[in-house]
Amino acid sequence: MKTHVKALVVGGGAVGASIACHLAKRGWDTLLLERDELTSGSTWHAAGLLPHFNMSYATTHIHDYSIRFYKGLEAETGLNPGFFVLGNLRMAQSRARMDEYMPYATTAETCGVPFEWLSPDQIKERWPLVRTDDLVGALFHPTDGYINPADVTQAMAKGARQLGATIERKWQVDGYDWTGSEWRVTVTRMAEKGGNLVATDEQAVITAEHVVTATGNHAQRTARLLGIKIPAIPVEHQYIVTEPDPALVEWRNAGNPQHPVLRDADAKWYVREERGGWILGPYERGAPAQFEYGCPDSFRADLFPLDLERIEAEYMSMIHRIPSSEQVGLKDDFNGPICFTPDGNPLLGPAPGLRNMWLAEGFSFGITAAGGAGHYLVQLMAEGEAEIDMGALDPRRFGDWMTTEYAARKNEEAYEHVFILHHPDEERPACRPLRTSPAYDRQKRLGAQFGQVNGWERPNYYGPEDAPDSFDHDARSFRRGGWWHYAEAEARAIRERAGLIDATAFTEHLVRGPGATAFLDWFTCNALPRVGRVNLTYALSSAGTVRPPTARRSACLAASKRAVSRGSSTPFPSRSNRADTAGGFRMISASVTTPSPFASHPATKRPSRL
Numbered sequence: 001m002k003t004h005v006k007a008l009v010v011g012g013g014a015v016g017a018s019i020a021c022h023l024a025k026r027g028w029d030t031l032l033l034e035r036d037e038l039t040s041g042s043t044w045h046a047a048g049l050l051p052h053f054n055m056s057y058a059t060t061h062i063h064d065y066s067i068r069f070y071k072g073l074e075a076e077t078g079l080n081p082g083f084f085v086l087g088n089l090r091m092a093q094s095r096a097r098m099d100e101y102m103p104y105a106t107t108a109e110t111c112g113v114p115f116e117w118l119s120p121d122q123i124k125e126r127w128p129l130v131r132t133d134d135l136v137g138a139l140f141h142p143t144d145g146y147i148n149p150a151d152v153t154q155a156m157a158k159g160a161r162q163l164g165a166t167i168e169r170k171w172q173v174d175g176y177d178w179t180g181s182e183w184r185v186t187v188t189r190m191a192e193k194g195g196n197l198v199a200t201d202e203q204a205v206i207t208a209e210h211v212v213t214a215t216g217n218h219a220q221r222t223a224r225l226l227g228i229k230i231p232a233i234p235v236e237h238q239y240i241v242t243e244p245d246p247a248l249v250e251w252r253n254a255g256n257p258q259h260p261v262l263r264d265a266d267a268k269w270y271v272r273e274e275r276g277g278w279i280l281g282p283y284e285r286g287a288p289a290q291f292e293y294g295c296p297d298s299f300r301a302d303l304f305p306l307d308l309e310r311i312e313a314e315y316m317s318m319i320h321r322i323p324s325s326e327q328v329g330l331k332d333d334f335n336g337p338i339c340f341t342p343d344g345n346p347l348l349g350p351a352p353g354l355r356n357m358w359l360a361e362g363f364s365f366g367i368t369a370a371g372g373a374g375h376y377l378v379q380l381m382a383e384g385e386a387e388i389d390m391g392a393l394d395p396r397r398f399g400d401w402m403t404t405e406y407a408a409r410k411n412e413e414a415y416e417h418v419f420i421l422h423h424p425d426e427e428r429p430a431c432r433p434l435r436t437s438p439a440y441d442r443q444k445r446l447g448a449q450f451g452q453v454n455g456w457e458r459p460n461y462y463g464p465e466d467a468p469d470s471f472d473h474d475a476r477s478f479r480r481g482g483w484w485h486y487a488e489a490e491a492r493a494i495r496e497r498a499g500l501i502d503a504t505a506f507t508e509h510l511v512r513g514p515g516a517t518a519f520l521d522w523f524t525c526n527a528l529p530r531v532g533r534v535n536l537t538y539a540l541s542s543a544g545t546v547r548p549p550t551a552r553r554s555a556c557l558a559a560s561k562r563a564v565s566r567g568s569s570t571p572f573p574s575r576s577n578r579a580d581t582a583g584g585f586r587m588i589s590a591s592v593t594t595p596s597p598f599a600s601h602p603a604t605k606r607p608s609r610l
């Protein structure tokens with residue numbers, strides 16, 4: 001086995017295989033290690049849906065890249081990944097749901113993803129097996145579809161090998177040490193024994209300039225080995241497969257194409273055809289997190305028992321939507337671990353505080369995202385920035401305040417919220433309050449309606465003092481929310497009279513000494529405020545953008561505190577010729593701590609073993 005590489009990828013699921021393939025495309029000497037078999041994690045039992053896009057720009061770009069990439073895989077590798085393009089019908093049972101689809105449509109338009117609006121009659125005309133009398137309409141994406149998860153992973157692995165990458169199975173990574181210039185990674189040979197996978201005495205050490213972890217359900221073990229927190233904890237996810245539905249078989253035998261993937265968001269499920277029957281995948285309430293403190297070594301390509309009671313309501317609503325499915329029995333079921341994160345987005349980017357260590361963890365749509373995740377992560381690794389803004393996926397968005405309990409409960413919430421109405425002013429209730437400022441109780445008494453930012457409770461606006469608990473929830477809307485006139489009154493008060501802003505949730509940096517002003521002037525993109533004033537500005541990356549990882553996108557309140565000394569001699573090129581320089585500035589940034597874009601990477605300590 002190779003003992004020195006430029007990049008080591010840990011984990012041979014869809015995500016790891018794609019990253020290895022894209023690293024090899026860059027010409028990087030790459031090794032992928034898998035403790036068991038390729039696809040033996042969550043990848044093997046995925047339903048293979050490839051939703052072309054969602055409401056996040058970053059993930060839409062990622063999904064869009066994946067789809068284009070998967071379409072070319074057969075030509076590149078000779079392996080057919082089993083890609084069916086049949087469209088995706090997002091149905092709406094209410095006007096509010098149609099409102100929700102408007103921002104979906106604008107995201108699609110911005111990212112160049114085609115879509116159509118359909119009325120209930122148009123749906124019925126195209127797909128007569130679908131009941132439409134209680135629908136308001138639908139958003140249809142013709143380029144959506146599904147793929148065979150194992151086949152696409154094997155095709156990407158073959159692509160990686162063709163480009164020079166090495167893939168080794170039955171090697172488990174057991175330790176990471178940073179030497180100051182590279183990672184020393186201890187690996188153990190795994191062997192089959194009586195149906196179990198066990199560690200042998202054979203060990204090796206591999207040195208790598210860069211390491212990417214894509215360890216799926218084993219993320220908690222990876223976190224312990226690295227001495228960091230990774231809030232990727234799986235939740236149970238089930239889907240059931242029915243026997244052939246005679247009405248569907250007849251429809252197909254008449255020469256009709258497959259139904260699109262049907263999504264009844266109000267009923268919390270997706271449905272697609274499978275060999276004349278249907279696959280139903282619900283995002284039900286009450287799905288429990290699993291492996292909070294680590295995935296057992298004995299858990300391989302295993303499944304949990306089906307919990308049909310938990311998905312009874314969704315099952316009944318499928319029968320309501322597709323009446324012919326009432327007559328068919330169940331053929332198969334899958335209940336597997338699906339990784340989630342507290343906000344539902346994967347953790348893709350630099351590991352907090354560790355040099356040349358990259359995380360690709362917490363994928364709940366890992367088959368869809370794998371292609372794009374590999375493409376854009378490798379841009380970050382090789383160029384320092386990706387061409388898209390990856391801020392929403394940056395693993396550093398969760399700080400040390402995050403606990404295992406928080407991650408587990410929030411991940412259950414994120415799962416359950418997949419199909420809720422996602423208002424733009426959505427706030428989620430689980431694990432709150434977690435971090436409160438000294439003024440919290442007084443703010444609450446005064447009617448504060450809180451949002452959660454970086455774990456902190458922060459007043460979004462002040463509503464009535466005697467507001468019921470449901471006030472903020474009920475105030476949400478896709479149009480003008482019920483909070484509007486309260487926010488308007490506050491803005492007016494601050495403009496016309498005075499106001500107090502609680503900045504506890506902001507990170508504060510004090511920059512002082514000779515050169516402080518020049519540094520801040522260089523670091524931020526607005527003119528600095530006069531002494532005694534504040535202004536809102538951005539901190540820039542070394543490329544002059546507001547993208548991670550070289551600088552976390554951060555809006556800063558730069559406040560000039562007092563003139564201590566003039567920042568004259570400085571290594572930073574000045575972007576302003578202002579004369580009123582002051583040596584002491586306080587900078588309050590609205591995001592997590594930012595590594596300086598012009599300093600070299602922070603020296604990485606050896607990760608502590610927990």
Ligand SMILES: Cc1cc2nc3c(=O)[nH]c(=O)nc-3n(C[C@H](O)[C@H](O)[C@H](O)COP(=O)(O)OP(=O)(O)OC[C@H]3O[C@@H](n4cnc5c(N)ncnc54)[C@H](O)[C@@H]3O)c2cc1C
Nearest residue numbers: 011013015035041042043047048049173216365366367368
């Ligand atoms: C029932 C169900 C249906 C799903 N349907 C869909 C769907 O329709 N569409 C979709 O996009 N997603 C779907 N998913 C989610 C999808 O399965 C995952 O997002 C995806 O498989 C994650 O891929 P991965 O490569 O991150 O992780 P995995 O596939 O779990 O791979 C991680 C790999 O890392 C290896 N590993 C871990 N630790 C080490 C170590 N220390 N050393 C070496 N190797 C290690 C593991 O053995 C494993 O093979 C579904 C999930 C479930 C449970």
